[in-house]
Amino acid sequence: MKIIVPIKRVPDPEKADKVRISEDGxxxxxxxxxxxxxxxxxxAVETALRLVKDSGADQTANEVIVVSIGPEEATHQVLWCLAMGADRGMLISGDDRELDATVVARAIAKLVKKESPDLILMGKQTVDGDSNQTAQMLAGMLGWPQATFAGRIETPADLSSATVTREVDGGSATVTVKFPALISVDVRIVTPQAVNNNMSPPDELNRDGARFASLPGIMKAKKKPLERLTLEDLGVDTSQRVKTISYSRPAARSGGIILETVEELVQKLKEEARVL
Amino acid sequence: MDNILVIAQVFDGQVKKSTNATITFASRVAAFTGGSYSVMALGDDLSGQTEDLSHLGAQKVILAEAPGIDQGLGEQWVPIIEQVVRKGSFKIIASPSSSIGKDVLPRLAQSLKAGMASDVTDVSYESDNLFYVRPMYAGNVNCTVQITTETEVVTVRQTEFDPFEAIAEESPVERIDIPPPDMAVERIEFNGFEKSISERPDLPDAKIVVSGGRGLKSGENFKIIEELADLIGGAVGATRAAVDAGFIHNDFQVGQTGKIVAPDLYIAVGLSGALQHVAGIKSSKVIVAINKDEEAPIFQVSDYGIVADLFKAVPELIEEIKKTT
Known part of the structure; x- marks a missing residue:
């Protein structure tokens, strides 16, 4: 089974409040x-690695390909995913300012034509743009079924399809997609039992969260194939459909007062804030 | 010209309030562009919702009814909506930023060769162009975008638009023919839906939300959050940490990648205030924090704070509210 995992580098998500805006906006x-x-x-990388682990007799037939569109520095994040255990990397040179979800989807669609993967696994959204569009656009472009916001994935031992539990409003929806298909993953997909390929021993528990790259993993990653491409090489139409006009800072909340007792709190909520 | 198409959110037999917020967005765009809007719903049988849909001030109510389309699979919905757009004069397609909207609209945008703006919080108009404001970086940056394609697709953040109040006037209703689905439908099968049962208000609609975090320590302990919420008619929310720990169903997660809420009163209990969580509560009118760690970042965004053990403070709060009402 061949899986393509598109990845993106983002500024440290724990410091999203430290992103600044130029004076001209x-x-x-x-x-x-x-x-x-x-x-x-x-x-998504973690999910791909769990899916192919122990699957089928011929492990050499399994391949997890990580692809990113970004500046040369994004090599680090591709290498990190290779160090986690992905087999092959691709970096398409590109600048966020010249990309929108459509251009990214077009670029990955070109790679799909070239590589014919069984599955595209990707994050449901990037935490910089927070748009949550690329996966669905890509699936539509390819005419593939989409199972978005996956919290659980189970595959039969022959890896021909996936049964995906999707985290949606009001509960969980379960769909089965036949490969080739696209799955976008939500946070719960990295809980210990969220991925079941019916091949790994049933008592085997994964750690909670995505695995860290080990030191030997990092050494190995440097020897794995990493192809550098351009949007031009791939013949991608780079016309954008969404134009960024400006950035601004949302109104900030400021800290209020600390109260000593719940009596005071109830009084404030009733008489000052009038919300109770 | 009837230039705006709103895709309604129908769930569990009800037209959800997020639809009304999207109608408010659409009426604003209609005023800017000198146009009007129609509302479209898709489902197995919409006879129970037609009445509600026909009082939303729409030019037309467009109903697409076919067996098995209730679940909102993009593979089924996209060709149906696309046909309505291509036959009509619609240039702006808007839906609530619900999980169905998030799932279906990008696929629709792709098939219409349209650009898309997600989770729009504001809209303005200048020199014949619409400009959309949308949050990025966990709500730390607002971005103004323009969609440059002839057709524009947007999802609308419910909490930033007041719900449209039903009007007496009735819109005409039209039932449409259903085109064949996308070929991909042959490779997707819907197996079932497991409802996260709650008698409480929906998180994005609620006037009061009481949320718990990791500090609750167990699913069992979440009962005190529920007790407080029930006492004051609130919805129950949770942090990602609490959901990951299995205290509560994922449907109750509030934050950047969960539900966005904007109640009059948000009570944050035993949660630190990670920026991903704060991203989902920023527009709340009043935030109350109860946490034993006075350094917790939640106190930096809350209007009223109590530094105390939640297992002591919450029962006291419940008693105090009971006493004073």
């Missing part, structure tokens, strides 16, 4: 922030 400034793989994308 035209640019974002990331000075002093570390770059990390988008957490949801890391979960």
């Amino acid at each position: 035209k640019q974002l400034i990331f000075d002093g922030l570390d770059w990390k793989p988008n957490p949801f994308d890391e979960y």
Whole structure:
């Protein structure tokens, strides 16, 4: 089974409040922030690795390909995913300002034509743009079924399909998609028992969360194939459909007062705030 | 010209309030562009919702009824909506930013060769162009975007638009023919839906929300959150940490990637205030925090704070409210 996992680097999600805006409101400034793989994308890599683990007799037929579109520095995040255990990497050079979800989907669609994967696994959204569009656009472009917001995935031993529990409003919806298909993952996909390929021993528990790259993993990653491409090489139409006009800072909340007793609290809520 | 199409959110036999918020968005866009809006719903049988839909000030109520489309699979919905758009004069397609909206609209945008703005919180108009404001970076940056394609697709953040109040006037209702689904429908099968049962108000609609975090320590302890919520007619929410720990169903997660809420009163109990959580509560009118750690970041965004053990403070709060009402 061949899986493509698109990934993106994002400024440290724990410091999203430290992203600054240029005075003219035209640019974002990331000075002093570390770059990390988008957490949801890391979960997608983890999911791919859990799915192919122990699957089928011929492990050599399994391949997890990580692809990113970004500047040369995004090599670090691709290498990180290779160190986690992915087999092969691709970096398409590109700048966020020249990309929108459509351009990204077009680029990955081109790679899909080239690589013919069985499955595309990706994060449900990047935590920088928070748009939650690329996966669905890509599935539509390819004419593939989409199972978005996956919290649980189970595959039969022959890996021909996946039964996906989706986290949706009002509960959980379960769908079965036949490969080739696209699955976007939600946070719960990295809980210990969320991925079941019916091949790994049933008592085997994964750790909670995406795995860390080990030191030997990092050494190995450097020897794994990493192909560098351009949007031009791939013949991607780079016309954007959404134009960014400006950025601004939302009104900030400020801290209020600390009260000593619940009596005071109830009184304030009733008489001052009038919300109770 | 009837230039705006609103895709209604129908769930569990009800037209959800997120639809009314999207109608408010649409009426604003209609005023800007000198146009009007129609509302479209898709489902197995919409006879129970037609009445509600026909009082939303729409030019037309468009109903797409077919067996098995209740579940909102994009593979089924996209060709149906696409046909309505292509036959009509619709240039702006809007839906609530619900899980169905998030799932279906990008696929629709793709098939209409349209650009899309997600989770729109504001809209303005200048020189014949619409400009959409949308949050990025867990609500720490607002971005103004323009969609440059002829057709524009948006999802609307419910909490930022007041719900449209039903009007007496009735819109005409039209039932449409259903086109064949996307080929991909042959490779997807719907197996079932497990409802997260709650008699409480929906999180995005609630006037009061009481949320618990990891500090609750167990699912059993979440009962005190529920007791407080029930006493004051609130919804129950949770942090990702509490959901991950299995205290409560994922449907109750509030935050950047969960539900966005904006109640009059948000009570945060035993949660630290990670920026991903705060992203989902920022528009609340009043935030109360109860946490034993006075350094917890939640106190930096709350209007009233109590530094105390929640297992002592919450029961006291319940008693005090009972006493004073």
